[in-house]
Amino acid sequence: MKPASSESFERQALIDLEAVRHNVRHFLEVAQPARVMAVVKADGYGHGAVPVAKAALEAGAAWLGVAHITEALALRAAGIDAPILAWLHTPESDFTAALTANVDIGISGWEIDHVAAAAKEVQRPARVHLKIDTGMGRNGCTPERWEELIGQATAYQEEGLLRVVGVFSHLAVADEPRRPETDEQIDRFRDAVALAEDAGLDLEVRHLANTPGTLSRPDAHFDMVRVGLGIYGLSPFENERPADLKLRPAMTLRSRVANCKRVLQGQGVSYGLRYKTDAPSTLVLVPMGYGDGIPRTASGAQVEIGGKRYDVVGRVAMDQFVVDLRTAESPDLVGEEVTLFGPGEDAPGAEDWAAAAGTINYEIVTRISPRVPRVYVDGEASNDGGVPAGSDA
Numbered sequence: 001m002k003p004a005s006s007e008s009f010e011r012q013a014l015i016d017l018e019a020v021r022h023n024v025r026h027f028l029e030v031a032q033p034a035r036v037m038a039v040v041k042a043d044g045y046g047h048g049a050v051p052v053a054k055a056a057l058e059a060g061a062a063w064l065g066v067a068h069i070t071e072a073l074a075l076r077a078a079g080i081d082a083p084i085l086a087w088l089h090t091p092e093s094d095f096t097a098a099l100t101a102n103v104d105i106g107i108s109g110w111e112i113d114h115v116a117a118a119a120k121e122v123q124r125p126a127r128v129h130l131k132i133d134t135g136m137g138r139n140g141c142t143p144e145r146w147e148e149l150i151g152q153a154t155a156y157q158e159e160g161l162l163r164v165v166g167v168f169s170h171l172a173v174a175d176e177p178r179r180p181e182t183d184e185q186i187d188r189f190r191d192a193v194a195l196a197e198d199a200g201l202d203l204e205v206r207h208l209a210n211t212p213g214t215l216s217r218p219d220a221h222f223d224m225v226r227v228g229l230g231i232y233g234l235s236p237f238e239n240e241r242p243a244d245l246k247l248r249p250a251m252t253l254r255s256r257v258a259n260c261k262r263v264l265q266g267q268g269v270s271y272g273l274r275y276k277t278d279a280p281s282t283l284v285l286v287p288m289g290y291g292d293g294i295p296r297t298a299s300g301a302q303v304e305i306g307g308k309r310y311d312v313v314g315r316v317a318m319d320q321f322v323v324d325l326r327t328a329e330s331p332d333l334v335g336e337e338v339t340l341f342g343p344g345e346d347a348p349g350a351e352d353w354a355a356a357a358g359t360i361n362y363e364i365v366t367r368i369s370p371r372v373p374r375v376y377v378d379g380e381a382s383n384d385g386g387v388p389a390g391s392d393a
């Protein structure tokens with residue numbers, strides 16, 4: 001097998017770390033004086049948590065955010081010593097390992113006793129961020145129980161078992177800036193912070209905004225913003241593309257043509273024969289499918305070959321899908337580069353694949369499977385001038 005590189009590839013997710021840095025710098029500017037937490041959960045939304053985290057920190061992100069303690073420990077194992085917050089736990093989560101690795105822990109309620117016990121065991125206070133549910137109805141402490149949680153936290157803090165360094169919450173509808181619920185969430189967040197401070201907690205960071213909240217609600221910035229999607233250069237808004245927001249998509253998903261053949265009118269394509277050519281045509285085979293994380297429901301998407309866009313036709317299968325060139329007069333394209341999505345002007349964006357598959361761009365990039373090699377470049381991802389920055393990190 002040929003080694004994965006930015007030039008020699010058959011299927012790859014090319015990640016431009018300079019695009020990540022550019023996006024982080026943009027968010028630093030938008031959010032200042034608030035700090036930026038780069039959210040790198042789910043393997044950096046499919047981009048590779050460690051290389052993205054390092055690039056984000058180089059560009060000035062002050063914190064890293066992940067869902068699981070295991071994700072935080074993987075960053076520590078890679079030598080990253082920036083502050084990390086992990087916020088989604090079960091009673092099986094390894095709080096002891098988190099404290100030993102100096103990982104901050106988000107607490108919504110029940111976790112507090114487990115974290116205090118772990119702190120007793122390792123004999124160092126846990127750094128915790130208390131999470132208030134300001135309306136999302138997911139994780140977080142309800143406003144009704146908030147004072148009780150503050151009471152528990154204060155008691156444990158007095159025992160020297162934990163130190164409350166943050167209060168945070170999460171926005172539910174910030175991608176729809178006109179909706180009034182965000183105002184209500186911001187108000188509830190202010191009240192929750194005030195109660196914590198009145199109880200004597202000396203907070204380092206108050207944080208509420210995700211990517212859409214950071215871009216559309218300066219009044220939600222507080223001390224820090226938690227930016228995920230935006231650092232990967234994608235837009236959280238339905239009607240705005242990355243360039244409209246001065247963002248640069250970091251991932252290019254590309255492959256090469258595996259077969260190219262003339263067919264007659266009426267040729268059925270792929271399982272179920274849901275598509276038939278309406279004239280003699282040329283069909284091109286792309287060796288990527290749902291086993292690579294391409295949604296099976298994405299027929300109707302497009303790819304770019306040689307600067308032109310063509311339609312994906314028939315069902316996406318496990319390993320492959322078909323593109324109809326809608327001409328019988330094509331040269332043989334076997335081996336030609338096919339871009340599924342990327343930052344280039346000619347190529348579709350992850351948002352186009354999301355629209356075709358009935359989902360969101362978050363899911364399109366995050367679900368690209370480990371079967372697709374990640375390759376890293378620094379600058380001008382999809383052009384030939386890219387400098388390989390290592391592969392499969």
Ligand SMILES: *Cc1c(COP(=O)(O)O)cnc(C)c1O
Pocket residue numbers: 039041087170209210211212226227228229230236
């Ligand atoms: C995933 C997540 C984020 C990042 O959201 P984006 O919309 O990708 O910026 C921020 N905070 C929490 C709690 C999250 O779970």
